[in-house]
Amino acid sequence: MDDILQIFFQECDEQLQELERGLSALSDGESEHETVNAVFRAVHSIKGGAASFGLDNLVRFAHVFENSLDGLRSGRFAPTHDVVKVFLKAMDVLSDLVNEARGGATVDSARVAESHAELADISGTGSNQNASQAATTEDVIPADFSPVPMDFEPVPADFEPVPFDFDFGEEEAPPAAASLLVTFRPHDALYERGDDARNILIGLADLARECDGEILTTCDRSALPPLADLLPDKSYLSWQVVLPPAVSEDNANAVFDWISEDCDFSIVREGAEAAAPQEPTIEQPEPAEVVAVIPPVEDHEAPPPAPTPSVAHPVQILSPLPAPATPDAHPGPSPAGSAASSTANGAAQTAARKPEQASIRVDLHRIDDLMDLVGELVIAQAAIESLSRRTDAAGQHELVQSISSMQSLTRDIQDAVMAVRAQPVRAVFQRMQRVVREASSMTHKDIVLTLEGEDTEVDRTLVEKLTDPLTHMLRNAVDHGIESPEARIAAGKPAEGHIVLSAEHRSGRILITIKDDGAGINRQRVFETAVKRGVIPADAVLSDDEVNNLIFMPGFSTAAQVSNLSGRGVGMDVVKQAIQSLGSRITISSIPGKGTTFGFSLPLTLAILDGMLISASGSTMVIPISSVIETMIVNQSDVYALPDGSNVISIRGDCMPLIPLATVLKLSNSPPPDSLDASVILVVENESGARAALIVDEIRDQTQVVIKSIESNYRQIFGVSAATILGDGSVSLILDVSALVASAIGHIDIKPSNIRAELAA
Amino acid sequence: MTEQTELKEATDTKIVKMIVFAIGVQEYCIPILSVREIRGFEKTTTLPFAPPYVCGAINLRGIILTVVDLAVYLNVPPQTDNPRRVVVIVESKNGVVCGLLVDRVIDMADINLNDVQAVSEDGSCLGGLVLVDNRMIGLLRLETVVGQLVTDTISE
Amino acid sequence: MTEKKILRVLTIDDSRTMQGMLRKALEEAGYDVIQGGDGIEGIEVLESADPPPNVIITDINMPRMDGFGVIEAVRKMPAFKHLPIIVLTTESDPEKKARARAAGATGWIIKPFSSDSLVAAIRRVTA
Known part of the structure; x- marks a missing residue:
């Protein structure tokens, strides 16, 4: 039974998502019959399953919820703004009750009762013309839902005698x-x-x-x-x-x-x-x-x-x-029944101990695609095998061809496997509805969150890691982005604030944006706060973008009034770190009076990276292509030596530090050559757009590499983010460009850049 | 210290099977249960800022791990031209895998922990000394070596 | 009870929980179980099943094609015109039952069900 209970909880998650999707469609004014049906079905399914496992609290609440939704379904009342609001709240309660059944925190009974009353109220007021219906939606589980007393006693966990039960x-x-x-x-x-x-x-x-x-x-x-x-x-x-x-x-x-x-x-x-x-x-x-x-x-x-x-x-x-x-009007739980109930409870407890679901559901056609490719791979391999036995020149040529087709096949398989692991961001996005709902009720703001591109797919490991940063960013948007209704009206805007959370594919990455229509970042205040907190010197000269980025500085918070919301422990610096660890950076654009947009892009997967193979002092290393802006040969006349021995280079008027990679990583003991003329450099950029030029010995190749952790068996290494294994089986390091750039900029003591460096850190 | 007590707990008879290897003229041993495999010494990938005793990283069937040159670690003159040098792949209690470069593997020995003579220094990588067939063998504290490997601060 | 041939049951339900419980209960009772995840799929499974099922158990409330649709579709198939169909429902609405009946359902089971009642229901129509 345990496994079925697991399935049930998994399914609850799916149904809750379905519910959320349906309700937000309703709140967007869509009231198609199928939408209402889907919403009803979601709650109905949860109730049905819960009843089978004797999850009383859940059954009871789901039942009332279902009744209210039935009123909507049968057109007894319309999905007005207020009605949907009640449903959304009920959904949160339902979701918590599911969690409770799973062994999570107990849900405050007052909350349940409140939502319960609201639900009853909706269907009650909405069905005045139908008194008997109103009665049903009170507390009563209809007698034939399950042969349980009408007084709302917990549904016994065992299975009740049903019509064809012949042996009483x-x-x-x-x-x-x-x-x-x-x-x-x-x-x-x-x-x-x-x-x-x-x-x-x-x-x-x-x-x-x-x-x-x-x-x-x-x-x-x-x-x-x-x-x-x-x-x-x-x-x-x-x-x-x-x-x-x-x-x-x-x-x-x-x-x-x-x-x-x-x-x-x-x-x-x-x-x-x-x-x-x-x-x-x-x-x-x-x-x-x-x-x-x-x-x-x-x-x-x-x-x-x-x-x-x-x-x-x-x-x-x-x-x-x-x-x-129901030959027996008062069925008490039979001895067998109570045994069943205790096993059900036991199951619930075991379920609680189990961590995140370890299984995923995959579309069958994706598996089929993969299977087809594997079939081709087997054929290709056989071809290569037979070709490798031939010694003539033509055979050699064909072999080369076969290997290259094998290569494209491998790439296809890789894509297919990634597709299997891919998940729409929907699950996370929909959770954000609740975040915004709770945050806006806490701050007494009226805010609507619109989701776009929920079907965009990313690797499931990434999906999970999105939750926390998104939660903080949305809370921040509610708390600091959107103004109070009064201020909005004063500014000539609608009282209801609007936040859009969207995801889209863009050049091999996923772009996620959070856009609010609030007041925009008050740069003056941010700047002053940063000075007050000692984050920057008072005479710092910063671009607008740099000021915006100050909010990501550790120790920064728009101190004037830290509400209990975004002030909850984590600042935006943590968000920035989290996003960075996903291999991205946050960009901000803000227009005073119009709102702020945060954006960041994610790789499709954390497991594979497009890299440039370079060598420095005999070591082959990988630089993520995403951070390489251009490669070029140094012209000595563009290089300026600084007093501390480091160099900067001017590229088309843009000044940036030169990083002799081998020396910085202490791979070579010999001092850098006097002349850098004709050295190969890679212009790289970190998350906040700061650039530096890496001096390398040679650019060898461009390739996809599989990312392997180096820290699991060793320690963190400065300038290295991870490692990979090259075709010859040797280990190659993947460089941490942001760290390298940050440290290079940090060494050069120019004030604004210094700030840039910190921003980039 | 903890390792030794744990070792004692691990066996009723306090006899532990150890693998004995040579570093220079010294002999050391580690519990055979911590050994995953023994392989030839191959080229390693140099790691930036690595302490001198870290040869570099190797790929063990898709897992990346580092190889510790025990001779350097233990301050024994290494025998670089010795063709019998091998890497003993070990796994620490908390699951960290690393390679120990040794001059040669000698044999296996059943060591009675009661016979181990403690050496005074606490926190040293040497857990004690034991006499086997008139050979003095040092008990290498694996957890100390691995602990240092994982947490040592970078000496820039 | 005297028959020893293994009966095949087709269950149609969009809830994987319910499908799991049905499969468990039925297989423990010695039935051969085939399943469909909604009405459309259920009909597909029915059409391609070899041997065909001896009885169908279907949920009512399902996406794509609901239980009524299933019953009507099955009754229109000459080969399955007389196949027993048991409706699985939590529906309290007598209208639902009347509709299921009108569509040609043989019987119904109220959720939550016990293994015993489930088996009894199947025996009731396949005896």
Whole structure:
């Protein structure tokens, strides 16, 4: 059961996402039927699964939620702004309840109750014209949802007796001495629905067998036409079955549970009135003879003793669940049931201990693609093998060709594997809705978050790492980006703030932007704050962009009023670090009065990198191509020596430090040559756009490399971010360009650059 | 110290199987259970800012690890021309894998930890000395070596 | 009870949880289980199943094609016109049941269900 519980929780996550997606579509004014249905289905599924595992809190809340959504679905009220708001809040509660069921933190019952009341309120006020519906949406789980008392007691974890539960014999069966006489005549419809009189007979025989009795069956073939006239789809036969006295009417009734409308039947105790009852149904083909309608409730509350023929049968059951369905009006959890419940709890506890889901769902066609490629790979390999045995020149040529096609195949396989690992950013993006919702309610702002490009896919390891930085950035946008409603109105803007979170593919990377329509960064204030905090000297001369970037400085916070929101422990410097560790940098653009846009780009995967192979002092190293701006040969006249022995180079008027790679990394002991003329340099750029020129011995190749950790078995090395394994099996280091640039700039003591260096750090 | 107590706990009889190797004229041993494999010494990739005893990095079936030249580490004159030099790949308790470059592997020995004579220095890489067949063998503290490898500050 | 041939059950449900529970309960009871993730898929599975199932258990509320659609579609297929179909539902709405019935459902099971009730329901239509 544990594994199914796991599946259930996984599915809850998916359903919650679905719910979030649907609700945000609703709040965007879309009210298509399918959207509403999907939302309803999501909650409905969670409820259904939760009920199977006896997750009472969850079932109860989901049920109320579902009822409210049903009101929306059936058009009893419209998805107004307020209604959607209540639903969104309920979704958060539901999500927390799922988490609770998983073993997470207990949800504050007041919160649940509040949301509960709001939900009830919606459907209540929305369905004035339908009083009975309003009643259902109060606290009541309809009796047939599960045969549990109406007073909102927890649904017992075990499975309740259901209609065809045949074995509640002993206590139920009235100690009747007389045999039970069952007669029935199926309509054509019974057969049309895949049922068969044989099923009924066997059902009745089973009942008899439970009481160690036998049935006595008589088939009435009087209606059977001559063979020539016989229509195979028609029903011509009827049966009379005598059951042992121990069989109760209820149990016999249960056999007819599904076919009460497709079959004339009567169930009578033999004895005083034995002769009478057969007539009405057997002889008459029409069910018009229905004598009475017995409400199911009465039927099982007190099984009528020896019913009179005129009253009891045939029973036309109008209730959704026929009487015999719940023969026991107050089912207590059976011993077996409580055992089941404790296992369910146990399962929940084990589930809590398990970390993040270790499995992913992959589209079948992606696996198929991969399989196809692997098939091709096997063929290509065989070709190479046979070609390598040939010694003629033509064979050599073909071999080279085969190897190059093998190369492209490998690249395709790599892409296919990445596609398998890829996940849409949707999951993370949708979580941000809640972040914004909570943050705006805390700051008393009215803010709408719009998501764009949620289907953009990135490597799943990256998806997970996005959550924290995005959370902080959005909180920051809510807290500092968007103004208070009053200020907005004063500025002639709509009171409702707007934030757009978007993802898109751009040149092999994923670009993520967070755009708000707030006041923009107050550069004056940022600058003053930075000076006050000693982050920069008061006489620093900074470009607008540099001022913007000050907010990422450690120790910086727009101190005037740190709200309890973005002031919660982490600053934007942490965000910047997190983004950097994902191999990106944050860019800011801000227009006063119009808003601020943060952007950063992510590689499609963290596992593979496009790199330039260079050598320095005999070592082959890799530089990420993304950070290389250009490569060139040094002209000595562009180089200026600084007093401390370092050099700067002017490239088209742009001055930047020269970094002799081998020396900086202490790979070579020999001092750098006097003249740098004709040296090969790579102009590289770090996250904040600061540049430096790396002096290398040689540029060897451009290639894709697989990133391997070096720290797992060693320590962090300055200037090195990771390592890789080259084609010959040797280890090659991947350079950390930002660190190299930062340190080079740091060595040169020019004030604005110094700040740049710190910004880049 | 901790390693030794742990070693003691690891066996009821306090007998631990050790692999014995030579560095110069000295013999050292480490528990055989920490050894993953032994391979020939191959070219390593030089690492920036590495302490002198780190030869560099090698690729062990896709895992990158560093090789420690124990001769340099232990201040014993290394035998660079010795063709029998091998790299003993070891794994520390916390899962760090590294290679130890030794002059040659001698043999295996069952060492009774009760026979180990402690050496005074605490935190040294030498866990004690033991006499086996009249040979004095030093107990190398693997965790100390690996610990230094992982955390040593860069001496710029 | 006397029959020893293995019955094949097709379950159609969009919830993987429910599918898991159905599979577990049915396989433990000795049935051969095939599954479809929604109505459309369920019909596809039914059409390509060899041997064909002896009974279908279907959810009502599903994307793409719901349970009513499944029942109607199956009843239109000459080969499966008389195949028992059991509806799996938490629906409290009597209308739903009436619709399922009108579409040609053989019976229904209320979620949450127990293995016993599930097996009893199948026995009820395949006895």
